Amino acid sequence: MSVIVVGAGPTGLTLAGDLAAAGVPVKILERRAEESNLTRAFAVHARTLEMLDMRGLxxxxxxxxxxxxxxxxxxxxxxxxxxxxxxxxRFPYVLILRQARTEAALEERARDLGVEIVRGAEVTGLTQDADGVTLALSAGGSERADYVAGCDGAHSAVRRLLGVGFAGKSYDTRILLADVLLKRPLPLAVNPFIGDDGAALLPPYGDGWFRATIWDRTGQHLPIDQPVDIEEVRDSLRRIAGDDLGLAEMSWSTRFLSERRQARAYRVGRVFLAGDAAHVHSPLGAMGMSTGIQDAANLSWKLAAACQGWAPPWLLDSYQSERHPVGRTVLRLTDLLRRLADAPAPVRLLRPYLAPALINNPKISEKARLTLSGLGIHYPVPDGVPASPLTGRRLPDLPIGSGRLYERLRGRYLLIDATTAHETARPWHDRVDVLPTGGPAVYDEATTLLIRPDGYLAWTATHPGPQQTRQALRQWCGQAR
Ligand SMILES: Cc1cc2nc3c(=O)[nH]c(=O)nc-3n(C[C@H](O)[C@H](O)[C@H](O)COP(=O)(O)OP(=O)(O)OC[C@H]3O[C@@H](n4cnc5c(N)ncnc54)[C@H](O)[C@@H]3O)c2cc1C
Structure with a gap:
């Protein structure tokens, strides 16, 4: 069985690489003939770094x-x-890195694993039947696969061709994006400056260059396609930050309108939507690319299971039930941040009192930290599947033997077991790796942990009998061969 991924952005590259690593024949169709040099996303959050760590990147x-x-x-x-x-x-920070670098690493991995990337291939038609999906290409001809993933960005053709609604709204605030060289040293931090005319967010690339994301109320009448020059950025910084922060050079800039939208369905039959094709939101919080990579990490092992013929009946649908709520939370948080940055006059007056109250409230700041980083994500228990109180929780990168847990997670289930349950798991050896060990991996009273390929806990038990172990394996990992 095969998969076609539409779009070679970070989402599509992650997904295709994972499928190839699982031995599934996969091809990417990408509209762009050349590499893009747009910088776009600048941040990789902690949970996404953990996902990349599980891929050795x-x-x-x-x-x-x-x-x-x-x-x-x-x-x-x-x-x-x-x-x-x-x-x-292991990654207690946000990594500031140009999107092109992250994409380059994901593309190199995908190619090394044998993914065929066809550039200059724009998908313009889609039909599906009981056996597969046929895609029509703008240059003529067609491609067919058992499953298709639309990772083709905010204006997704796959989403449109499926007829899936993209519910939400466009923000009417124009945003300026620019990569700028600043001579004035700023703290090693993501630096939001908030003033009466708007807000400017300045995370550092580390070499004197910063990504400027600017909401300037006074520039709202300017046409969206009017180029942004360095003097416009200087003027905005002066009014918002109090001075131009030593602005010396600008290498790239754009003006755009952001949106807050989410696809109503992430799955229609044999076709899935992931990344910006499934959700778009304000760049405040810098969560777009991270959310897309995590969509891919959630979908890839489920699609691989379906292609290999062992997916339990609920597995493919769990992509939507797990990732749609995560997308909704990201939309809500980024919307809240945008409202605070772009607040109406009465709220602006309260901001100097409101901001410290929010930041210094331990409950609110912990929730914000967990949501921004992605470390707080956990998934619901699938109906009728054996669970424990920890089912669906993220496992931190525990030391195991002489190594680390995330070095052992390579796209397959992992059974960590201090009893003989791992012997019961032998018939599942084509999809379950086994670590016959106790020690720090054992959570609470549990002697046996079944970890999903994406690093979330499936099932835990204390001295389970063979019957109990077999039932859990059957329902999480499908019938043994
Ligand atoms: C101007 C701008 C600024 C941004 N700033 C930030 C930021 O600061 N922080 C942040 O986290 N995120 C930011 N984002 C969002 C971030 O870039 C995206 O979340 C991320 O790129 C999503 O990855 P993706 O793979 O889902 O989609 P994309 O990166 O959009 O990739 C989709 C791919 O599909 C291809 N494609 C499209 N249609 C077709 C078709 N019909 N057939 C074949 N291929 C097709 C496209 O050419 C593209 O390569 C920004 C986005 C934009 C546009």
């Missing part, structure tokens, strides 16, 4: 970026620090 990317542990809000001369460190992750 995190350390290489970290070496190319800069680790930022703090958001430092500059509000009318005062500075408020919001710590984004989380103690139980």
């Amino acid at each position: 995190a350390d290489g990317l970290i070496a190319q970026g800069i680790q930022v542990p703090q958001v430092r809000v500059h509000l009318k001369g005062a500075e408020l620090a919001f710590d984004i460190r989380h103690p139980d992750s």
Whole structure:
């Protein structure tokens, strides 16, 4: 069985690489004939780094970026620090790195694993039947596969061809994006400056260059396609941040309108939507690329299971039931951040009092930290499937033997077991790796942990009998061969 992925952005590249790693024949169809040089996303959040770590990519990317542990809000001369460190992750920071670098690493991995990437291939038609999906291409001809994933971005042709609604709204605030060289040193932090005329977000690339994302109320009448020059950026910074922060050069800029929309369905028959094709939101929070990569990490092992013929009946539908609520939360959080940054006059007056109250409230700041980083994501228990109180929770990167858990998670289930349950698991060896060990991996009283290929807990038990183990394996991992 085969899969076609439409779109070679970060979502499609992650998904296709994972499918190829699982031995599924996969091809990417990409409209662009050339590589894109748009910088776009600049941040990789902690949970996404963990996902990349499970693919052996995190350390290489970290070496190319800069680790930022703090958001430092500059509000009318005062500075408020919001710590984004989380103690139980190997990556207690947000990694600032140009999207092109993350994409390059994902593309190299996909190619190394044998993914065929066809460039200049624009999908314009889609039909599906009981056996597969046929895609028509703008240049003529067609491609067919058992499953298709639409990872073709905000204006997804796949979503349109499926007739899936993209519910939400367009924000009417124009946003300026620019990569700028600043001579004035700023703290090692994501630096939002908030003023009466708007807000400017300035995360550092680490080499003196910063990504500027600017909401400037006074520029709202300008046409969306009017180029942004360095003087417009300087003028906005002066009014919002109080001075131009030593703006010396600008390498790239654009003006755009962001949206807040989510696909009503992430699955229609044999076709799935992921990444920006499934959800778009304001760039505040920098969560777009991270959410797309995590969609792919959730979908890939489920699609691989379906292609290999062992997916339990509920598995493919769980992509929608697990990832749609995560997308909704991201839309809500980014909407809230946008409202705070672009607040109407009465709220602007309250901001100097509101911001410290929010940042210094431990409950609110912990929730924000867990949501932004993605470390707080957990999934509901599928109906009728054996569960334990920890089912659906993320497992931190525990030390195991001489190594780490995430080094052992490579797209397959992992059974960590201090009893003889792992012997019962032998018939599932084509999809379940086994670590016959106890020690720190054992959670609470559990002697036996079944971990999903994407690093979330499936099932835990204490000294389970063979019958109990077999039932859990059958329902989570399908029938044994
Ligand atoms: C101007 C801009 C600024 C942004 N800034 C930020 C930011 O600061 N932080 C952040 O986290 N996110 C940001 N984003 C969002 C972030 O870039 C996306 O969330 C991320 O790229 C999503 O990845 P994706 O793979 O889902 O989609 P994309 O990266 O959009 O990739 C989709 C791919 O599909 C291809 N494609 C489209 N249609 C077809 C077709 N019919 N047939 C074949 N191929 C097709 C496209 O050419 C593209 O390569 C920004 C986006 C934009 C546009």
